[in-house]
Amino acid sequence: MDENRITGSAQNLGGKAKDAVGGALGDTKLQAEGKADKAEGTVRNAVGGAKDTAREWGEDAQSELTRLRGQVETLLRERVSPALSDAADTAGDYAQRAKDVAVRQGEYAAGVVKENPLVTVGLVAAVAFLLGRLTGHSRTHHFQPPWR
Template identity: 35%
Template sequence: MDKDRIVGSAKEFAGRAEGAIGDLAGETQTQASGKAREAAGTVQNLYGQAKDAVRDAGEAAAGYAKDAYENSGDTLRDGSQALSRKVQDNPLGSLLIAGGIGFALALLMSRPARRPPPRWRYYG
């Protein structure tokens, strides 16, 4: 729990108490001061809650990243094993797919640069 949440809750409570005392005494200045203190406490409490939420989200993201880093070797190994099983099960299909990808890459790399169309000038 953040310090701002504790201080904000205390200010909010003090503002409510001050506003209640102002209501009982009939003093509008005390009522207004209590409402202002209550609002400031509410804002500070919300600020502390936001800081807590950001801190929790950061810790969760760090935990997910750490887990992903620790398990990345297993995932890569599982993927390569699954790919090798597919190639062993269907070698001709795998060869055709690899050839198609190579052909497409060769077409993309060997295309000439597009030139703008010629401009015709008519003199007349």
């Protein structure tokens, strides 16, 4: 409980007493002081209540944040990490399969080349010729060295 609430309640109670005594004795000054003390006590009590409420809200918010942080950590540990691990394992499996296929295809291609070396040389020459035609300049131009 906030100190202002305690002080305000005591001041309010004292103000009521002064007001009552002043009214009983016909002392308007004492009665006015009692009313002023009562009003000030009410304000202090309200300020203390607001501080208590703010403190409680802050504590509630902090505990809620702590609870949410725990839930996020649990989700990461129980769901996200295993899912990432499974995805990494799957990607590793696919990479190994791709490597195996590439090795097998390379071995097959090497076998074809060994069995048919002349056909292979002919195919390579044809591909080289086509690439040269596609990327080469026209033969009608004469080569001119750049230093001329």
